[in-house]
Amino acid sequence: MYLGLDLGTSGVKALLIDAGQTIVGSGHGSLEVSRPHPGWSEQNPDDWIRACEEAIAELKASHPKQLAAVKGFGLSGQMHGATLLDAGDKVLRPCILWNDTRSHVEAAALDADPRFRKLTGNIVFPGFTAPKLAWVKNNEPGVFAKVAKVLLPKDFLRLWLTGEHISEMSDSAGTSWLDVGKRRWSAELLAATSLDEGKMPSLVEGTAKAGALRGELASKWGMQGGIPIAGGAGDNAASACGMGTVGEGHAFVSLGTSGVLFAANAAYLPNPASAVHTFCHALPNTWHQMGVILSATDSLNWLSEITGKNAGDLTAELGETLKAPSGVSFLPYLSGERTPHNDSAIRGSFTGLAHESSRAVLTQAVLEGVAFAFRDSFEALAKAGTTLTRVTAIGGGSRSRYWLKAIATALGLPVDIPADGDFGAAFGAARLGLIAATGADPLSVCTAPDTDATVEPDIAFSGAYAEAYQRYRALYPAIKGATE
Template identity: 80%
Template sequence: MYLGLDLGTSGVKALLMDGAQIVVGSANGHLDVSRPHAGWSEQNPADWIRATEDAVSALKAAHPVEFAAVRGIGLSGQMHGATLLDASDTVLRPCILWNDTRSHLEAARLDADPRFRSITGNIVFPGFTAPKLAWVKANEPDLFARVAKVLLPKDFLRLWLTGEHISEMSDSAGTAWLDVAARRWSPELLAATDLGEEHMPSLVEGTAPGGTLRPDLASAWGLSGDVVVAGGAGDNAASACGMGTVGHGHAFVSLGTSGVLFAATDSYLPNPESAVHTFCHALPATWHQMGVILSATDCLNWLSGVTGKSAADLTASLGDTLKAPTGVTFLPYLSGERTPHNDAAIRGAFVGLGHESGQAALAQAVLEGVAFALADNLAALKAAGTTLDRVTAIGGGSRSRIWLKAIATALGLPVDLPADGDFGAAFGAARLGLIAATGADPLAVCTAPATAETIEPDAGLADAYADAYGRFRALYPAVKNAGH
């Protein structure tokens, strides 16, 4: 049996999987986020342990015999968080989370240093870990002086599980301290934030052992023998392991609150100018590129709030047959945009409204706007050398067939829908636990689920969509300039 632990922002998920990769069961522990000031987002690391214990206890109670056979544990977690420890591993302050924006000035200062983009292959975003430490040094200098170790959230959980300071490549790539091509810490970039390698955990690959469960904890959980804890992965790379998106050119599009276009690559292909994330993957000698749009299903939920119609009703009103764009264009920048613009100040817009533009036209434009924003992501990945021939759709928005038809046509790619199952980050973490504990071939373990359905681009609407995408592309600079 193998246990996957996914430390998210709103909870910890524990998933139990057998050696044939059949999911036995899962359970969750709840987490809250503290926002003491505007733009701040924090959690107490002790709550992560409590939520993990809650999830594990529930899973063990539901499946006691199977749980007792656990031999490997994999970890997945929310990325970028700054967990600060003193020399005795005491937590110095609440963890500053991925969606905390207080360090935007520090991020801009670090990003202006050309070494960061050159070595990491990425823009230094405010959500990354390095600018958070620069903020702590500037605003909490006495506390900064006591920092002995900086851990990412899942690696603090590992410290509790194993007693060791260890991280892995995929999560560490989101700190702005990793030499992403060489897969090692950069002393040069650490020094730029007045830190050294001694402040960092040691590094392993995500598929490699990254510690062993403490004997006292194993005893408390009713486990015997050595239980290996895998290196694990950041949440997006763990989800990719769960989806089998690990081979070169394999990709998924995630339609959640935000949108993600994730592509695995077998070489390092940075493109920071287009705000593409280029990170190490959880498998050795593998990287991934990721374009991010900040509002995906959030856009439909916003329109739902404005119209008083549910998101399902809005999409249902469009029918099952994809229609040509109406001339109404929606820019989905409700909270700024990441890829390709890296513009926190830009905001959304409807353009081309007429007396005839009713609720259905607005709903259609919203779906198209998100699809075109994902097409922007695809163009950014292509500019970095990644070519895709299809994508798999995941996330809540993928339940809308009409939206997937719009995305397939906007991207010019077939969109596969996986068969029902749990293929998320906790499942990917459990797969990494299996690999680390048994030495199994990662590519043989991290296979893709069966495809239940494929949605092809609508060739008859290709020209109309190309014209509409041209209008979409032209509007960003116009709206940006109008706002200044």
């Protein structure tokens, strides 16, 4: 048996698989986000431990024999979080999360230093870790003075599980401190934020062993001590391992709270000007690129709150037959946008509203707006040298066949729907645990699921969608100019 632990923003998931990669069982522990000020987003790292214990306790109650047979762990987690520890590994303040934008001034200052884009291959976004440390130094100097270690969220769980400060390449690539091409910490970039490598965890590949389970926890859970724990991955790279998106040209589109267009690469292909994320993959000598939309299903959930209709009912009103764009456009920038604009201040909008703009028309515009945001990411990836011929859809929003038709038509690509199953980050983490424990070939383990169906672009609406996309593209500078 192999166990994958995924530390998300809303909870921790524990997933058990057997040696044949069949899912045996799962457990869950819930989390909440604290927002003490506008633009802030924090969690108490002790809550991650509590949620992890809840998830594993659920597994122990339902599958005690299988849990006792675990031979390897893998870890996945929300990226970019700044978890600050003192010399005794005590947490100094709540973790500043990936969707916290308080450090936008510090991010812009670091991004203006050309060394950051040159060495990391990325813009310094406010959500990344380095600007958060710069913010702490500027606003909480007493805390900054005590920082002895900076850990990413999943690596704080690793510290609790193993007693060791270790991270891996995919998650660390989102800090703005990693030399992404050379897959190592940059002393130069750390020094630019008044830090050094001594305050960073050591680095391994995601498939490598990165500590072993402490005997105390093993006894508590009825497991063997010394079980190897894999380096693991950031959540998107872990999902890619679960989906088998590890080879050149393989890609998925994720319709979750945020949206991601993820492409695996066999080479390092940075293009920071496009606001594409270029990170190390969880497998050795591989990289990946991501276009990131901050509000994907969150846009539909927002409309659901406004209308009082749940998201499923809203999309059901549209049916499954694609319609031509109505002329109403929606910008899904409810909390700013990353790709391609890198603009934390921009906000969403509806344009083209008229008396006949019904609830269904607004829903259609929201789905199209998110589809066009994916088109923005598709264009940015192309500029970075990545060619895609098809994508696989994952995430809760992929249950809407209408939405998938809109995305396929907006991208001009077929969208594959995987067969039923859980191929997410926890599954990918379990796969990495299997590889670390057995030494199995990563490519033979991280295979793609069977395809249940394929949604083709609707050629009849290609022209109408192209025109609507151009309207969409013209709106960002118009809205930005009107709100500056």
